[in-house]
Amino acid sequence: MYYIGIDLGTSAVKLLLMSGNGHIENIVSKDYPLYFPHPGWSEQNPEDWWTAVLAGLKELTEGFPADKVAGISFGGQMHGLVVLDGEDQVIRPAILWNDGRTAKQTDYLNQVIGKEKLSEYTANIAFAGFTAPKLLWMKEEEPENFSKIAKIMLPKDYIAYRLSGVHCTDYSDASGMLLLDVKNRKWSDEMIQICGIRREMLPDLYESYEAVGAILPEVAEQLGFSGQVKIVAGAGDNAAAAVGTGTVGDGKCNISLGTSGTIFISSKKFGVDEHNGLHSFDHADGHYHLMGCMLSAASCNKWWMDEIIGTDQYQEEQKEIRELGENHVFFLPYLMGERSPHNNPDARGLFIGMSMDTTRADMTQAVLEGVAFAIRDSFEIAKSLGIRIERTKICGGGAKSPLWKKIIANVLGLKVDVIETEEGPSYGGAILAAVACGEYGSVEEAAEKLIKVVDTIEPDAGLVRKYDERYEKFVKIYPAVRELYQELK
Structure with missing residues (x-):
């Protein structure tokens, strides 16, 4: 069977096709635009991601038996704010991890709410790139858009949603939102209240190696995949890269x-x-x-x-x-x-x-x-x-x-x-898909069997x-x- 890892990066998406023994069969990369509407701001259009992913999946599996694809998982740029309305339509361009517009909101969280409280609630303090300050920025600067929010997502999870129809995220990626109680692996009620959102706006939480659902029939048909393909939660890019190494x-x-x-x-x-x-x-x-x-x-x-x-x-x-x-x-x-x-x-x-x-x-x-x-x-x-x-x-x-x-x-x-x-998050994503499909008993077992050191710089x-x-x-x-x-x- 084959397993696909999708690394949704800042400048491009990299897709990797891996066989069950860890051998890389094919790699495809698709670029998309990055927008800087103001100095220090950084945005992307989620539809550009989806277009690139679809085209990439078709190219990735060309010449391979697409019906042998068993699972798809992800690594992805962290912290980005993707907001959907009640019809699951994107409300505004995604605000990315390297966007610096939230200095005021970050100061509010760290100085007014307080770093000690934030660390107690989430194990972290506020950084400008994190998701929670972006929500506060939207609340203050774009109240009309903020009022439309029905779902809050991270970049890779938007692709998982388009593939599966499930609003989901994993614990590693959610850790960078400043909305997760990292120690206890659950959403923080205190941070939900501070950000003025509702629990139902946040996606369901999964371990990175857990399947969130199956591929949507219409997407499977478009790609020539089996309707049994598992869509697996995946991880933030650095956690996925860590699995891949x-x-x-x-x-x-x-x-x-x-x-x-x-x-x-x-x-x-x-x-x-x-x-x-x-x-x-x-x-x-x-x-x-x-x-x-x-x-x-x-x-x-x-x-x-x-x-x-x-x-x-x-x-x-x-x-x-x-x-x-x-x-x-x-x-x-x-x-x-x-x-x-x-x-x-x-x-x-x-x-x-x-x-x-x-x-x-x-x-x-x-x-x-x-x-x-x-x-x-x-x-x-x-x-x-x-x-x-x-x-x-x-x-x-x-x-x-x-x-x-x-x-x-x-x-x-x-x-x-x-x-x-050295394929980083895309290889880690493919490994997570293989674990979810039962190819390996655990992430540690897969890493032990698949990752080989070939040189050491002393x-x-x-x-x-x-x-x-x-x-x-x-x-x-x-x-x-x-x-x-x-x-x-």
């Missing part, structure tokens, strides 16, 4: 260098750090995880290469970088504001340390190192909780760079394991020491300029 169970770590960047630590025990610098979320394996998330990671390098240097020769540019740990240029990678650990939507990118002998390669190196240093910010919080991590998996577009992986290994002082299949003790010194300087830059960001808006 085998970061499940207790004490495992994964770093994702995608549009955003994350450090993801799986745990069988629930935990929250004192200052809520890391997100405490439910995991797709039925347990928990801690996650530090930066809003711009590989997208920083893409911006630098595409918009500033004006080249698509990413690897060629990196060949000019020869001396690691010696660069005097620093880069703050906050092009879309920042989440972990600063929680500042007004933060912006910054180069500092240039001189007349600074080269183009120095600037490129600073971008790569700046992302690594920002990931280390979150890693340091995890270490402060007594969590001992000695190695990490790595995935995402940035993980295709040997140089960047070497920088990550030495900035964090970790062994970096490269896995055979940190160099001398280079680790150099990067420790560089990091001590990096962490002083943000506090020094923090107050300026508000003035520069």
Whole structure:
């Protein structure tokens, strides 16, 4: 049988066809537009997602026996607000995870409701990208649209709805809404009241590996699929990527260098750090995880290469970088504001340390190192909780760079394991579908059998020491300029 993983990303949807033994049979990607109606805002049209998914499913299964598809599951961009009216029609464009319009509402939640209360209700504090502040923004700025809301959804769950007719979400993705009681795996009554919504507006909750229903007959007919195809809840993109890299169970770590960047630590025990610098979320394996998330990671390098240097020769540019740990240029990678650990939507990118002998390669190196240093910010919080991590998996577009992986290994002082299949959320989604269909007994069993490490980048003790010194300087830059960001808006 075949299993499909759908990774609903920010710039494109990636669809992956996997056989029961974990072999990837086909991969298809479909782009869709991203809109910035105001500086710092970020929106998409859910209908564009659906059009791309349908076209992608047809192309993905072309040449394969489509009636052998047993299950479809998901990984998806988190936190986005999709709102439907009583006729299940989309009310307004989806407000995405990297949208920064909710500074006022985020401050209200953190300062008036209070971080302690939020942490008690949800295990997290408010960040501008989370869903609850977006609801408050709609309530204040678009009251007519707010009054029409019948269902509140997340991006991937809208696709699950279009495939199954079921309003659903999973615990991992719901964890990032600031509406879920993460510890007890249920919607928070307190947050529902604070946001001025009703319980029936929220979808039913499922484990990531649970089927929510079967494919709708009309969709199955259109695609040539069996009417028995299971639609499986899936997971937020980082939890799905963690499944796809085998970061499940207790004490495992994964770093994702995608549009955003994350450090993801799986745990069988629930935990929250004192200052809520890391997100405490439910995991797709039925347990928990801690996650530090930066809003711009590989997208920083893409911006630098595409918009500033004006080249698509990413690897060629990196060949000019020869001396690691010696660069005097620093880069703050906050092009879309920042989440972990600063929680500042007004933060912006910054180069500092240039001189007349600074080269183009120095600037490129600073971008790569700046992302690594920002990931280390979150890693340091995890270490402060007594969590001992000695190695990490790595995935995402940035993980295709040997140089960047070497920088990550030495900035964090970790062994970096490269896995055979670096397909992230789409592969994790396919694995979740296989578990739901009984191909594997659990997510952990599937990961153990399917995920293979093919290379390990070992940190160099001398280079680790150099990067420790560089990091001590990096962490002083943000506090020094923090107050300026508000003035520069």
